[in-house]
Amino acid sequence: MAEKFDVIVVGAGMAGNAAAYTLAKGGLKVLQIERGETPGSKNVQGAILYSDAIEKIIPDFRDDAPLERHLIEQRVWVLDDSSYVGTHYRSEDFNKPPYNRYTIIRAHFDQWFNKKAREAGALTICETTVTELLLDGKKVVGVMTDRKGGEIYADAVILADGVNSRLATKAGFHPEIKPKDVALAVKEIHFLPQETIEARFNIGEEEGVVIEMAGTISDGMMGTAFLYTNKESITLGIGCMLSDFKKQKTTPYELLDKMKQHPSIAPLIEGGEMKEYAAHLIPEGGYNAVPQVYGDGWLIAGDAGMFVNGIHREGSNLAMTTGMLAAQTLVELKQAGKAFTAPNLAQYKAKLDDSFVMKDLKKYRRMPDIFHKNKQFFTTYPELISKAAQKLIRVDGVDKKTKEKEIKQSFVASRSVFGLIGDAFRFWRAME
């Protein structure tokens, strides 16, 4: 193909669309290549959209973006096999526009986002897979696709191809992703009439609820689960580290099946019609696993660069922000008449370090390691907490002081005093 572009963006997910939109708005000639049938057709997310990141790119996104419900209530549950202990936070403040968080369906949202990019001037082609990067020495000069006439040239390529970016590995930019750095998540969408959902969760027409969960439902593995309300459906899913799945030999769908039967969860989805099942990796290696993200003629954004904050379940906002920053770097260089060389593209890293993306990842950099080494957070503690709650609540003639003593003893018996102090210290260090 003779036509040359300023920039090729690989992928039309959150990072790719943010990048293509920003580049096109900045006046660059952009080609975006997506392997799915449509943008978003292959993408998996819970999915919660954080307004802040998209607002920075498309300030009036609320006018026409396909949004399901704005969230007014957050539940955090610690589960053992028969119970949950949780906090629910619901506030009228979340009911005042502009809303802060929404549930979305990625297949719809990505198509909308991509349409914005195309309207801004980006050219998007779908059902086309980039098979490798074209290199001139160490410089990326274009991409090879699986279509006839497959080579396309550009001055820079943004890799927004999602978790497990084969292209970067193939080009030798970073090593293969490690099982301990990715979670494998499965999710299902269960359709229910809108009125049923609203009655079950005690919410109004546009309002939504989030339940974040952890505990024995992950079967001793490092992982979390979630349940989100959409307009006419409920999404629920569970994810655990790939390395743990490998060790444990549990299959993800067994976990999800068990989760759906949990007495606290089953009634919420009862009567629903399961219509969609998806499995996807989530890069959760955190700060220490972020690879080199730029070089001569290339930049990496989104999941491909490990930009996910697993503790807070944020990924799409980091993807959008990194996509935007990568694009801004290129637009600024182009305007200044500078080439897309590695030293010039180092500005991208500087922008990242200066943003919430790297600051948050840095803050939680010890988290993945601690959870890997201390599975008691997923096994012993949920049970202890549940039993303690039950002991306190059940009225059975035992005096409260004795109850408290028994609870204390149960914790010491399971973890020892040193264990408890150690766990608390580790947790505090990780959050610091």
Add this chain to the structure above:
Amino acid sequence: MHSVVCIKQVPDSAQIRVHPVTNTIMRQGVPAIINPYDLFALEEALRLKDKFGGTVTVVTMGPPMAEAALRKCLSYGADDAILVSDRAFAGSDTLATSYALATTIQKIMGNMPVDLIFTGKQTIDGDTAQVGPGIAKRLDYQLLTYVSKIVDLDLEKKEITVERRAEGGVQLLKTATPCLITMLEGTNEMRFGDLDDLFRAARYDLKVWNREAAGIDDAEMIGLKGSPTVVSKVFAPRPRSQRAEMVETVDNDPKNLAVTLLAKVFTQHPKLEKEIAKRAG
């Protein structure tokens, strides 16, 4: 040579949901696709273009969102695409749809003569298989339905020979062009377009024709007014109760099993045994 291919954008029936309470069909949010049967028609037209050169024009009558379906056809290699779209078409049945499409095709012929018109066998939503024949009748063209193979096309003599799947066998038919072909499914496989086609499709300035542009003067012939058929209700069939039965084998003998099974089938369908016996003479 010039082929016109009629395609329809339909909801992906694999993803349609049935409302659990009212049993009505819920179309909201269901992705739209090109009617799968129409792809066989398009691919056949593209193959003729590969062989004889010329132009393939795709036409659809539908809402503005049907543009996506047309762009996809362009990415496969179609040369031109026309979206016939007007509120006046809303509620059209097969009579009105075939009228609108036939008139549109006449308009197209005004710019460039047409040798062949292709449609799919039927749609997966309306399912009537009437639109193709309706167009042929209105244009007074020969009609070849359920075509499984184009055996020969002689542009000089204006003759076409095709194989047509009929009950009990295959017919070899020859007729004059221009004619209308409804293509049978499974007869070819849609190609993977090359990069140039993809780029062209993404950038193509699609033609959108409203009622007047399509040359339809008489508004009484289209839309609800031109549609004697009214779909009064659409609902899902009640799922049939399914039953499984374990059949024991005797001595692990497959023949034995077959006989047992047949005996069971014959007791449930008494006429069948006689009929088979009769046919076997």
